Amino acid sequence: MDYSHLGRTGLKVSRIVLGTMNFGELTDEKASFAIMDEASEAGINLFDTADVYGGPQSPDMEKGFGVSEEIIGRWLAQNAGRRDRVVLATKVYQPMERGPNDKYLSAYHIRRACEASLKRLQTDHIDLYQMHHVDRTTPWEEIWQAMEQLVREGKITYVGSSNFAGWDIATAQMTAMSRNMLGLASEQSLYNLTQRTVELEVIPALRHFGIGLIPWSPIGMGLLGGVLKKIEGGRRASERMRQQVDKLRPQLEAYEKLCADLGEAPADVALAWLLHNPVVTAAISGPRTVEQFRQNLKAPSLRLSDQTLSKLDEIWPGPGGEAPVAYAW
Template sequence: MQTQHLGTSNLNISRIGLGTMAFGRWISEADSFNILDHALDNGINLVDTADYYGPGQDQPIAFGDGTSETIIGHWLQQHPGRRNDMILATKVGQNTDPEHHHPSLSKAHIRTQIDGSLTRLHTNYLDLYQAHRFDDQVPLEETLTTLSELVDVGKIRYYGVSNYTAEQLRAALDIIKTRHLHPMTSVQNRYNLLTTQTNQPGLDFANTHNIGFLAYSPLARGVLTGKYLTGNVPADSRRAHGERLIDDYFNDQTAETVQRFKVLADEAGIPMTQLAFAWLLKQPGITTALFGASKVRYFDDILAAEALQLSPDLVTELAQL
């Protein structure tokens, strides 16, 4: 597994990272353990979670109770020697209240949540702590100052943000410079073949300013695997499990694009999953692509994608999708 530094940090992370949004949500603890074993045994060292990930995401008032963090913490308890093999990242800022929708990136909330995350993960520090989404109800300076202070006290090594636009990233960097805060290490945003126009500005900004870029949803929540092209919903798919975020991809335009992508993949003799991942890893500025595996066997395609060489003509055709 190839690695590279995340932004200007000392974190040397794998080009493929493990996303754990489904741990405890529709993946059991035992299966999650198998996925963690397989990922780390195959050179994946970045494990990304959030205090929001768990079964509460699918409730009418979506909330997080840290179930994913708890499962990873249980795995670390059973494998205490492997904490140093892992770059452990989590996030804060989504709703964690099961009765009232009250997400926050306030100083008080962050300070409470970091201790909860450390407890659930059975570790005394995080390699990367990320603001999960932009909070327009809290001054950005308050959020960034609090994250920087967590570096000072040793609870986190680095901090980053997620789901920030290029304009929000620019505002953040201005505050960091003015306040002489610890630098922002990374941004984690959605990026895949179906979202390049929407998400390209954030990637370009991160690339220009030496900020690491963690791409989530590289397979468009499974849509780019072609599993939905027949119109059927596979029994064990995200859509069958009721994931609401996948709904954005179900429209005629996306279906047409995925069908054209399938034709290119078939002509090249490359499985759609591998081709989507290989294309993503070759985009300038992408540090790591996060793979949300639900089964161990799905890793085979992803691991193979890292070594794929794509012809210039194929890259051009993919860019025109």
């Protein structure tokens, strides 16, 4: 397994992240344990979860919230040495109870949410505590005060963000710097060959501040995983997936042909394309089964030629560069 620094920090993480959003909802505990065993044996050291994972992510508060963290906690508790081999990442923001202060990024909620995550994960510290979404109703001074307190108490080590706009990243980082804090170590964004909007402003902001990018949905919810071949082979697809396939069919046909010509699996090519970007620290693999997980392990060692990268840009064109050059010059 290859490793890279988490942004500008000294922490090294595997270039494939084990995403655990399916744990407890689509993947039962036994299968989740098997996936974590496999990940650990493969050298993957960054496990990503969220307090809300494990059930329907809805403020209706159906049973299931926190289950992913609980499953990870029970896996860690099986072996005393596991915790020290894992860079454990979770998130805060989503509503976890019905009260008015049981969500978002107030200092009140951050403190209580962190304590609850620590309990579910059966650990005394979280290595990367990520803000799941931006909260523009809470001042950054309050958010950073809460995070600083958790760092001081040894309950978290690094702070990350997720789903932030470029100007949110800049605002957050400048406020942190004014407090002599490290600020953000990483950002999780939607980024794949079919979704390249972050190239306009998010990626330039991350590069400027030395913040690592961890793309989620790297294979486009399955679109980049050889969807045409799978459907032709009899795989059932949801109505939404069929609509996307119909919309993108010419590009998908060209993409899967290119992958076939390369002799590589489409999912591996999609992940490898992301890992060629120097701003990208690691890409998330969110498997439902061990077999799905194993399919993603080749990507860090797959090197794509300049010709292949250019061809991928032709098939899946981005926004035209970075802002404002992409649209104003």
